[in-house]
Structures are given as structure tokens and as C-alpha cells.
Amino acid sequence: MTDKRFTGTDRYVATQDLMTAVNAAVTLGRPILIKGEPGTGKTQLAEEIARGLDRPLLQWHVKSTTKAQQGLYEYDAVARLRDSQLGDERVHDIANYIVKGPLWEAFEQDVQPVLLIDEIDKADIEFPNDLLRELDRMEFYVYETHQTIVAKNRPIIVITSNNEKELPDAFLRRCFFHYIRFPDAETMREIVDVHYPNLKKELLDEALHAFFDLREVPGLKKKPSTSELLDWLKLLLAEDVSPEVLAGDDRRKSLPPLHGALLKNEQDVHLFERLIFLNQREGR
Amino acid sequence: MLIRFFFMLREGGLKVSLTEFLTLLEVLHSRIAGYSVDEFYYLSRACLVKDESLYDRFDRVFSEHFKGVQDLFGDETAEIPEDWLRRHFERLMSEEEKALVESLGGWEELMETLRKRLEEQEKRHEGGNKWIGTGGTSPFGAHGYNPEGIRMGQDGSRHRRAVKVWDKREFRNLDDTVELGTRNLKVALRRLRRFAREGAADELDLPDTIESTARNAGLLDIKMVPERHNAVKVLLFLDAGGSMDDHVRVCEELFSAARGEFKHLEYFYFHNCVYEGVWKDNLRRHSERTPLMDVLHKYSSDYKLILVGDATMSPYEIHYPGGSVEHWNEEAGAAWMKRLLDTYPKAIWLNPEPVNRWEYTPSIRMMSELMAERMYPLTVSGLEEGMRSLR
Numbered sequence: 001m002t003d004k005r006f007t008g009t010d011r012y013v014a015t016q017d018l019m020t021a022v023n024a025a026v027t028l029g030r031p032i033l034i035k036g037e038p039g040t041g042k043t044q045l046a047e048e049i050a051r052g053l054d055r056p057l058l059q060w061h062v063k064s065t066t067k068a069q070q071g072l073y074e075y076d077a078v079a080r081l082r083d084s085q086l087g088d089e090r091v092h093d094i095a096n097y098i099v100k101g102p103l104w105e106a107f108e109q110d111v112q113p114v115l116l117i118d119e120i121d122k123a124d125i126e127f128p129n130d131l132l133r134e135l136d137r138m139e140f141y142v143y144e145t146h147q148t149i150v151a152k153n154r155p156i157i158v159i160t161s162n163n164e165k166e167l168p169d170a171f172l173r174r175c176f177f178h179y180i181r182f183p184d185a186e187t188m189r190e191i192v193d194v195h196y197p198n199l200k201k202e203l204l205d206e207a208l209h210a211f212f213d214l215r216e217v218p219g220l221k222k223k224p225s226t227s228e229l230l231d232w233l234k235l236l237l238a239e240d241v242s243p244e245v246l247a248g249d250d251r252r253k254s255l256p257p258l259h260g261a262l263l264k265n266e267q268d269v270h271l272f273e274r275l276i277f278l279n280q281r282e283g284r
Numbered sequence: 285m286l287i288r289f290f291f292m293l294r295e296g297g298l299k300v301s302l303t304e305f306l307t308l309l310e311v312l313h314s315r316i317a318g319y320s321v322d323e324f325y326y327l328s329r330a331c332l333v334k335d336e337s338l339y340d341r342f343d344r345v346f347s348e349h350f351k352g353v354q355d356l357f358g359d360e361t362a363e364i365p366e367d368w369l370r371r372h373f374e375r376l377m378s379e380e381e382k383a384l385v386e387s388l389g390g391w392e393e394l395m396e397t398l399r400k401r402l403e404e405q406e407k408r409h410e411g412g413n414k415w416i417g418t419g420g421t422s423p424f425g426a427h428g429y430n431p432e433g434i435r436m437g438q439d440g441s442r443h444r445r446a447v448k449v450w451d452k453r454e455f456r457n458l459d460d461t462v463e464l465g466t467r468n469l470k471v472a473l474r475r476l477r478r479f480a481r482e483g484a485a486d487e488l489d490l491p492d493t494i495e496s497t498a499r500n501a502g503l504l505d506i507k508m509v510p511e512r513h514n515a516v517k518v519l520l521f522l523d524a525g526g527s528m529d530d531h532v533r534v535c536e537e538l539f540s541a542a543r544g545e546f547k548h549l550e551y552f553y554f555h556n557c558v559y560e561g562v563w564k565d566n567l568r569r570h571s572e573r574t575p576l577m578d579v580l581h582k583y584s585s586d587y588k589l590i591l592v593g594d595a596t597m598s599p600y601e602i603h604y605p606g607g608s609v610e611h612w613n614e615e616a617g618a619a620w621m622k623r624l625l626d627t628y629p630k631a632i633w634l635n636p637e638p639v640n641r642w643e644y645t646p647s648i649r650m651m652s653e654l655m656a657e658r659m660y661p662l663t664v665s666g667l668e669e670g671m672r673s674l675r
Contacts (some may be wrong), residue, residue: 016326020326021326021329021330024327024330025330028310035336082496084502085502169334170493174333177334241585
């Protein structure tokens, strides 16, 4: 179907295991389910696959009220009723009132598209079950117009989940699965390189040090993630903080500069301050 | 060769289905993977394992089947994450206890002892590499050391050693063998659903609109209805503390499932048995109590009452005034239980203790009698049964 392979892009560093999983999903035209800590680039992955393989990207952001049917199509009965009142000619064809959903749009593309179903765990617990046939056979039936919509090209479907709800087995069986691990220091350096190529080496070293130290702090409610690190680096650059400030002993004894970008929870900041206090006492 | 791998995975406790296995073969057939073992490992993992908490189990089977290199539990002890240990103390210890620890030789020493103990324990039970029981006479036992409730944090970057990926078993800390997931609980709680339309009419009632419009000779007549939602009201009483420590996890799951499922959910905590006061916040249980009488008057009798507790206590705590372990109670727990049950005829008690232990604990029998035998085990089937009796 495709001889192109996804190998990451100039903006996105993909690890070997992620690439393997994505390429398997692309080749077989099956959905891939991505899980991982918040901020590890799950949603971005779909955008980058689209960019890397040069495919159109369609997005379906799922909310707690989203119904599976909305991904296929909706019948806008109210509009039809209104048109009938106004004597509009369109009213005679029901097809005029079928509003296509993202899945339908994806099925109609001439090139194999990338469809992102974002945060599937936000929806109702039965939501994934309602999409089984659609994702499996890549077709569905429109009752109003009695037609069956079949995908011209099986789209590359990327599904992300934050693990707020468990997904049903029947659904999982139809997907490839990949869990994005939190990157280790080496991968992290690559990621930062991709985003801020001109970052001074020492500053980066110190910042990464401070960052991983912070992640090691026991009991943090929300550990800072990659996207937070990138934000923080941006701030450090903007403020022109020197590496010396980040380095040295005082890292253990004071909050890192601009910590607001990394710690997003007042309990965490509080915990961190307490630990610093303990450290200071020990140091004396 | 792969057929054997497939069956080994199933024996290893991974519910790999035939379709998933066929998918793997299809992927292999399509030659997208190179011929390296690493790539095969990633591929088969993406095809066959759908939950990161099972990655570790997969790694073990993979390593066994493909005869990795080292034995499985080679450097187990080296990788007990220190922050995990420390976090326990952070969570579980009060200031005095911390002081006590200092007197025992400080953190470092204590960690050392604990680590040794973990090591010993690992040698004794194979596979029991995560569970540390309460340590009996050890200094750890005193703190109700209970690892079940905690999910270990992602371990920091390990130095890249010359070990195969699957032998590193990096996902070890995600493995949890909880049978009762939130999903199961939610599905069970759903049995209690009662949909009703109440409140402001803000949704278009399509069938009614169409009918009224037709009756109106084609002139549009829009009908609105209130949104449909779950109208069941639930009053949840949770036993907190003491012997319930062993059941923290399952209770947390029940609580989060209930919160997601019921719009009208009120919860209170009690200790062992319900007395004149209950509380909403375990940290301020002594300062902010709600008199039970207020609860009885505030929430109408159409609330369904769910009590969660192990009912494991001294019989005095139920039948005698002053029997409570925490305070002086003027009236016996049984009297308060009776008032509660009189107000809320629809009531059940969920007990996380295994059923086979019930008959050996007198207080469980007594409580069950008080509940008119409406005591159910806190398992999926028990919950379903309970929900049926609540309807």
C-alpha cells in the first residue's frame, strides 16, 4: 500500500519501538492506540506522521459528550424542518441534511489520510464498542440514504488515550498498541536539539540535570513532562539565565528559576520547598 | 516455533487472542520488519500486548522463549527504585515516627535494612517481586506498610547496560494484577441507573416536535425536554482506617467508579461502625464531624445507602455504649445502624474481606444480621448482586 516508512521528522524524535509500531499500523491499515504520560507527544505523533508521510490529517477530538455516531455522520433534522417551512427545494433530498463526520471524511480521501481520534478515554465507556465494525471493516451504513460508505483507502488511524477509562478488550484486539515511555536523558537531549538547536551546551546540560532531578523528587503529584521541559527552556532562553545559576549545590537548596513552568501544582511546589528545607538543615 | 510462543504467552497470563496472533503473522508476512530480534520484539509487543501494565509479563515470556541471555531475575535487587521506598515514608509517616526513624539510625540505615529484607523476600517467593508483606516485628510493619495502594513511579533513566531490551524489564513497575478494574466496577454500578428527565428543558425532543408539527398542519412547533440523566441518588459510607488499610486500593477504585457513575453521590467516612458522627475529610476527622442526625434529616429516604467496610472489629463496638475504639459513644453502634437503616430502606453493605472468612469473624455475622443479610462481597459479582437488591 505504501512504501514510505515513518522515521520521525525534523520536529519529532521517534524511538525505534515507536517507529516499528507505527509502520506496522500503516502497512496493515489498522488503528494504533497510543498511551503514555501526559506531555510525551501522543497527539503530536499523528500530526508528525501526516507530515512525515505527506498525508492529509483529519482530527476528531473526543469530549465526554461525544457519541460514536458523530464520527460517522449526523442527520440535521432541524435544518430540514426549517427548509420545509421556507419551501426550499433542497428539502426533497434527505442527503442534503446528512452532515459528514471525520470518519466519513477520512474514508472519502483519495490519498490514504491520517485520522487522529484524540483522547478516546474521555468519551462514554461504550464509545469504543460502538466503533468496532467501522474500525475493523472501515465501512458503515447510512440508514437515511441507504448507502454503505466504504473507505477508498484505509486511513491511518491514530488513537490516543490518557488511561482515564479502561478500553474494552474487543476494541483493543483490533488495534496496535504503543506506550510512549518517558524519554531517557539521551533521547531527551535529541528532542531538545530538535526544538532548540542553538541552545548553549552547558545551559542544556544543567537544565536537563535540574529537570531530571526534579522528576526524581519523591511524591510529586504531576511530574514535569517533555512539553513542560520545552516550555521551561524557552523561558530560560528568553530570560537569558546563565548556566551557573542552574548549576551547583544550590540546585538542591532552592527552587530552580522559573519553576512555574515545571511544577503545575501548588502541593508539588510546597512539597519541593519542604524537601529543600530538609536538605538545607542536613547540609548545615 | 511461533505457535509455541503464542501458547507460552497465554500460559504466562497474557490474554492474547487468535486474531491478534494472526495480525502478527500478517505483519511478519508483509516484511515491514527487518530481520533483527529487536524489531521482532517491538512488533510482537505492539500486536499482542494492549496494556502497558502487561509489558513486563510479556518481557518475561519473551525472554524465556527466546532464551535471552541471563537468567530472569538477574539484577532484580539492583533495581528496586529508591524513590519508591522513600515515597512510602513520605506518605505513611507522621512527624513522631520520622523522629523515631532518626533515632534508629536515620533514613540511610533504614533503607538499607528494608532493601535487605526485600532481597530476602524475593528469594523466597519467585515472582513475588513487588509485594512486600507487612514485616511482622520489623520497624516497617508498624506503619501499616502496604504497597498495594501505590503504583510505583516511572523509574528514572537507568544507565544503558548491555542487556537486551526485554531483559531490562523496564515496565516492571507498571504490572499490577488487580482483577477488579474501574471499568468492571462501573459496568456493575450501571445496573443502578435510573434515567429521568429533570430540570430545565434544553434539549430538542425530535419525535414530539415532528408529531406536533404534523398535527399543527406543517407549521413548526418545537418541543423541548430536559436532558436525560441518571437520577439515582446514592449515599456512600466508607470505613476508613485500621483494618481497612489492606483494602485501600479496591475502595479507591469503587469510589472513583461511583463518582463517575452517579451524579447525586454523597459520601461520608466512619471508623469500624457508624456512630453519632461521620466525616467527609479523613485529615480533619476530629475537628469536622457531621452529626449523623443531620445526615438522616438532610438526605431524603429515596437515597440508596451503600456502606463499605470490612466489619471486622470487636463485638463491643457494635453492641455496647462506649464500645468505640476512638471515642466515648453514648449509644451503641447497633442503635445508630438501626436509625440509618430505618431512614434508608434500600441499603447494602459491601465487604472487601473474602467471603470464606465471614463466618469466623463474629462482628461480620452481627453486622450482616443488622443489615438483614444484605451484605455482599466487594467483587464484581457481589457488587452486581448488591445493585440488584438496591433497585
